[in-house]
Amino acid sequence: MEQPPDGRRPRLISSLAQGQRSCEVSLDRELGLLTWWDAQPPRRNFSVPASEIIAVEETKIDEKQCNSGKWQKMEKPHAFTVYYVKRARNYCWRCNEETFWCIDEQLCNQWINSLKELLDLQTSRPKHLLVYINPYGGKQKGKRIYEQKVAPLFSLASISTDVIITEHANHAKDNLFEVNIEKYDGVVCVGGDGMVSEVMHGLIGRTQKDSGIDQNNPKAPLVQCNVRIGIIPAGSTDCICYATVGINDPVTSALHIIVGDTLPLDVSSVHHNNAFLKYYVSLLGYGFYGDVLKDSEKKRWMGTIRYDFSGFKTFLSHHYYEGTVSYLPAKHTLGSPRDKKYCRTGCCICRQSKQQLEEQRKKYGIGRDEGRGEWKVIKGKFLAINAANMSCACPRSPKGLSPTAHLADGSADLILVRKCSRFDFLRYLVRHTNQDDQFDFTFVEVYRVKKFQFTSKHLEDDDSDVKDVGKKHFGQFCRDHPVCCCNLTNNTWNCDGEMLNSSTIEVRVHCQLMKLFARGIEEKSTSNHSPIEQ
């Protein structure tokens, strides 16, 4: 054992073997770094931080392994295996393993114990999880995905679980109001965005109820929910997972849960006439995305291609909607929707924006801080009104609806697509799938906002409450529209893939209201193949 002169914890260094190859292995307990390198050329050098070690286990060596090469002449070797995160392509993580052999049993135990001690220091890792599986989400493979890909990893990492297979919609949400949540270090949902939404409503709703906060009050200061949510993607879009991890891969998500990653996330609330409707974290869409959802819900039997079918049908229908959008610009954030500052792991725009909001809160007081600023009003005919709380990247659109939207900056990107020709709308949609700028059109506008409202033209005259809010902020508006030819039957918002049937709504972004077991999308340079070969 190497004893550092300055009183730091000693470094464990041993000559071990990896099968037939001799290697040097070092554990720097101060830095929390496991390193090994070949004793002979080519002397490759690998290192894994303790934060990315999944487990360490004693390994039984069978006769066949033992009777080969140099081990033949020696006493029965002892071995331990280290399981750790290996980064593959496209933000994908895998569980890799490396087995180290030694002739001395005591030395082998010393290594196992030292590594286990280091793992015990990883305090943000969950030990006990509550898991909800939607057996009908996506391609209906949730149960199989969990059993075959996730449960073995949780067991390897000594995570215990209580698993509930949902029996109906809202099962998970309702259950979260009843369970003893203190027992768990997090809640995992296996399914798509709809399942994430259910679990989020259960956890946020429960937190507000326990804190005596009335969710129906659109101005209520909501209490942050500290129970982390893990998402095992098994849905049709899996946008929330894809936009927070970089990929919709169950093993990658399971590993982020195991290592105890934490990602705060903005949540927006949707109200109508002082009644709470829903929360959302990815997309709130009216017009095109609302209509796609409404049509696709009738075609769930088609599976995941229902969205392609309904997308095509809705595109052909080319409906537009007339109304008034009013919004409060997000002045607290340093970013803007058309800069190239992408939200990445440890994002400084999210950190600074949150700080700004806290300072405003201290200066003006809770409740008085958020409504400050000048409301803007836009009237028009829109093919789509999209409010993206995050990029909304997903396999269908790898950069998303708003590529530089931030996950935790207390703002959403409000995208207005005005009435245009079918051809132009198609050009706009196609840009969601390639590298071209989808905001570079005369009929597309995008604003980073803290709050917004939408009033459908047909309801402005009748809907007194929202009209009053509007009058208070902007004076009388929208009395003189021309003859409207918009679609009267559809008034559906797509709220994280769930239908909301109220065209007139008020929306407010709550900065970092909830937390995920994720770390955001890593910068490309760090997403190389680990263990890091030096």
Ligand SMILES: Nc1ncnc2c1ncn2[C@@H]1O[C@H](COP(=O)(O)OP(=O)(O)OP(=O)(O)O)[C@@H](O)[C@H]1O
């Ligand atoms: N056992 C169940 N039976 C019927 N519906 C369920 C059940 N469990 C959950 N649900 C509901 O199914 C809906 C859709 O599920 P989910 O989001 O998992 O899949 P998806 O819609 O295919 O994927 P995505 O949301 O990613 O497009 C959710 O709104 C959820 O409330």
Ligand SMILES: CCCCCCCCCCCCC/C=C/[C@@H](O)[C@H](CO)NC(=O)CCCCC
């Ligand atoms: C000819 C090429 C045209 C290509 C157009 C592709 C545009 C794809 C953009 C996809 C954006 C998804 C935004 C995320 C929304 C989720 O909250 C929601 C729930 O899972 N999914 C959908 O509504 C599913 C929405 C699916 C829409 C098709």
Ligand SMILES: [Ca+2]
């Ligand atoms: Ca945001």
